[in-house]
Amino acid sequence: MRKAATDEIAPDEGGGPPGAGGPSSGAEGTGSPGRGPRAAPAAAGARSGIPRRREALTGLAFVAPMLALFVVFRFGPTLGAAFLSVTDYRLSGEWTFIGAGNYTRLLGDDLFWESLGVTVVYTALYVPMTVVLALGTAVLLHRTLWMRGFFRGLFFLPYVTSIVLAAVIWKWIYEVQDGLINASLGLLGAGPVDFLGSESLVLPSIAAASAWKGFGYSMLILLAGLQSIPREVTEAATIDGASGWQRFRWVTLPLLRPVLFFVLVIEAILGFQVFDAMYVMTAGGPVRASYSLVYFLYDSGFKFFDFGYASAVGLVLFVIVLVFSLIQRRLVGRDAD
Amino acid sequence: MATPPTSAERAAAPAPGPVSPRQAGTARPPRRAAARLGLPVLLVLVAVVTVTPFAVMVLVAFAPAGGQTLPGALDVGRATPDNFADVLAGADITRWAVNSLVYSLVSVLLILLFSSMAGYAFAKKRFPGREILFWSFLATLMVPFQATLIPYYILVSELGGVDTYWGLIVPTLANSQAVFLMRQFIVQLPDELFEAAKIDGASEWRIYTTVVVPLIRPVLATLGVFVFLWHWNDFLWPLVIGQSEEMRTLTVGLATLEGENVAINQVMAGATITVVPCLLVFALLQRYLTDSIATSGLKS
Numbered sequence: 001m002r003k004a005a006t007d008e009i010a011p012d013e014g015g016g017p018p019g020a021g022g023p024s025s026g027a028e029g030t031g032s033p034g035r036g037p038r039a040a041p042a043a044a045g046a047r048s049g050i051p052r053r054r055e056a057l058t059g060l061a062f063v064a065p066m067l068a069l070f071v072v073f074r075f076g077p078t079l080g081a082a083f084l085s086v087t088d089y090r091l092s093g094e095w096t097f098i099g100a101g102n103y104t105r106l107l108g109d110d111l112f113w114e115s116l117g118v119t120v121v122y123t124a125l126y127v128p129m130t131v132v133l134a135l136g137t138a139v140l141l142h143r144t145l146w147m148r149g150f151f152r153g154l155f156f157l158p159y160v161t162s163i164v165l166a167a168v169i170w171k172w173i174y175e176v177q178d179g180l181i182n183a184s185l186g187l188l189g190a191g192p193v194d195f196l197g198s199e200s201l202v203l204p205s206i207a208a209a210s211a212w213k214g215f216g217y218s219m220l221i222l223l224a225g226l227q228s229i230p231r232e233v234t235e236a237a238t239i240d241g242a243s244g245w246q247r248f249r250w251v252t253l254p255l256l257r258p259v260l261f262f263v264l265v266i267e268a269i270l271g272f273q274v275f276d277a278m279y280v281m282t283a284g285g286p287v288r289a290s291y292s293l294v295y296f297l298y299d300s301g302f303k304f305f306d307f308g309y310a311s312a313v314g315l316v317l318f319v320i321v322l323v324f325s326l327i328q329r330r331l332v333g334r335d336a337d
Numbered sequence: 338m339a340t341p342p343t344s345a346e347r348a349a350a351p352a353p354g355p356v357s358p359r360q361a362g363t364a365r366p367p368r369r370a371a372a373r374l375g376l377p378v379l380l381v382l383v384a385v386v387t388v389t390p391f392a393v394m395v396l397v398a399f400a401p402a403g404g405q406t407l408p409g410a411l412d413v414g415r416a417t418p419d420n421f422a423d424v425l426a427g428a429d430i431t432r433w434a435v436n437s438l439v440y441s442l443v444s445v446l447l448i449l450l451f452s453s454m455a456g457y458a459f460a461k462k463r464f465p466g467r468e469i470l471f472w473s474f475l476a477t478l479m480v481p482f483q484a485t486l487i488p489y490y491i492l493v494s495e496l497g498g499v500d501t502y503w504g505l506i507v508p509t510l511a512n513s514q515a516v517f518l519m520r521q522f523i524v525q526l527p528d529e530l531f532e533a534a535k536i537d538g539a540s541e542w543r544i545y546t547t548v549v550v551p552l553i554r555p556v557l558a559t560l561g562v563f564v565f566l567w568h569w570n571d572f573l574w575p576l577v578i579g580q581s582e583e584m585r586t587l588t589v590g591l592a593t594l595e596g597e598n599v600a601i602n603q604v605m606a607g608a609t610i611t612v613v614p615c616l617l618v619f620a621l622l623q624r625y626l627t628d629s630i631a632t633s634g635l636k637s
Contacts, residue, residue: 056462059464062458062541063459066474072511074474074477074513077485081488084487084491089491143376144377144380153619154384155384156619161570162615164588164592165612167592167595169393172393172397173390212387279572297486297487298486301490314483317481317484318480318481321479321484
């Protein structure tokens with residue numbers, strides 16, 4: 001079922017001929033998408049001219065509400081961010097054009113580099129934790145039929161909650177005095193560990209909490225990937241005498257590579273956008289050890305009202321995410337061939 | 338017997354060779370049994386780790402005041418709903434819950450309406466600029482929300498939307514994933530259905546309400562659940578736009594509770610209240626939701 005659905009969608013995604021989805025579009029499939037309907041009356045005669053124009057008008061009318069929202073709240077702010085980033089716009093609303101001023105200021109701003117460093121380290125911790133957890137649970141679920149639906153739902157549970165909720169709960173779990181982990185360590189006679197108060201432990205601790213919250217999504221994607229691997233392939237390997245681990249390492253993993261890569265990039269993009277968890281758990285501390293890029297953006301904008309500067313940070317984040325998206329497009333596209 | 342296939346054989350088979358049947362016959366039976374038992378045991382272990390945070394949240398929420406330490410919280414016999422009463426009396430949680438509900442439900446309704454209309458047009462109508470518009474809608478997925486947070490905020494505050502419901506809701510309605518999902522689904526519906534309705538003399542709006550909407554009910558349900566969860570769990574935008582205490586959503590309120598000097602038992606009671614609607618929605622539509630996430634790749 002799933003295979004069929006994606007196959008039907010795929011040809012349309014490839015930027016194929018306009019209107020490839022409907023058989024009725026064959027007649028004027030030659031023109032470019034924009035010009036087709038308008039050029040039609042002359043070519044196809046007056047009989048179909050009026051219906052065409054009406055179809056175009058109804059089409060536009062149906063798109064209109066969403067289009068208006070996109071123009072005002074998506075395209076506008078995107079251009080606005082680019083514009084603001086080359087001004088010194090502040091809360092007062094007065095501004096002058098300062099060209100690359102904000103960007104050169106960023107280059108010399110230690111706090112910016114610190115926050116970028118924190119974000120990179122966090123992502124480097126969060127992504128492997130999440131993906132290993134997701135892959136492990138996906139493989140487990142794939143191999144067992146025992147209450148599979150139940151466990152799948154259970155593992156997905158944290159994903160449907162908010163990061164704020166995860167942060168609030170895990171902050172207590174990490175607490176030095178009565179926290180779950182330290183209370184347990186105390187029963188074993190081990191000394192308390194200040195997970196969120198230690199500069200070296202704070203990022204791994206936050207990353208672990210985020211991985212707990214987020215792995216369910218990647219798990220489902222990977223599980224779907226595992227289920228799409230033809231059973232004959234792994235059966236053939238079994239007949240050849242491959243052990244479970246060998247089958248996984250040399251058959252499953254290579255076939256799963258595109259899906260795995262998709263999941264890695266999605267999680268990396270999420271890692272770079274981290275904010276909520278740190279805002280709630282540590283407020284960026286201790287001594288800015290968990291002060292992420294978006295936190296820096298948030299403070300620049302809503303603490304110092306330095307809107308132009310904050311927008312420049314936003315553009316840096318955009319470029320980082322864009323690079324990841326392009327890598328993904330390139331590699332996944334090649335794998336699909 | 339264990340050593341023979343050493344360096345030579347291993348070097349000979351470097352890449353995708355599921356070979357070297359080492360210890361093939363001898364070690365099998367015990368390992369098989371271990372694996373049979375091992376998988377469920379591992380599953381249960383991971384499940385325990387997954388559920389523990391929720392469990393401690395509920396335990397601490399129901400523990401008597403001051404009973405946030407582990408043994409105290411585990412004493413189920415002393416469970417009390419006092420923390421819930423206290424947190425409801427102390428903070429404006431009911432108001433926050435109303436805000437969250439308004440934010441989530443109104444967004445769900447409007448996004449479902451506008452995105453299905455746009456999806457229908459993109460899938461079944463030819464009009465100038467259709468492809469360009471569709472792809473430019475999709476392209477906005479590449480721009481992380483945080484990157485445009487500042488112009489968003491300036492725009493909405495210039496329009497007078499700070500601390501208002503519309504300021505909270507309207508900017509979030511331009512949802513590319515919703516439009517994409519709708520278009521992909523509607524494209525697959527046979528054209529004959531719409532043509533038959535047209536021949537019967539139905540107006541376009543009538544075709545939309547009586548043919549399109551009933552046919553896309555499953556996608557509407559899936560998308561509705563997702564939009565609800567996204568908005569219910571949203572944090573940064575409500576944090577920025579709801580500046581007064583009355584305009585906080587539950588997630589923002591929970592974060593501020595945490596920041597202020599509220600007892601941990603009450604914070605956990607607040608957290609429990611926050612999570613209940615998510616769990617309800619999830620429990621009702623679990624199978625549905627987990628199947629569709631894997632096929633449509635929805636992610637906030």
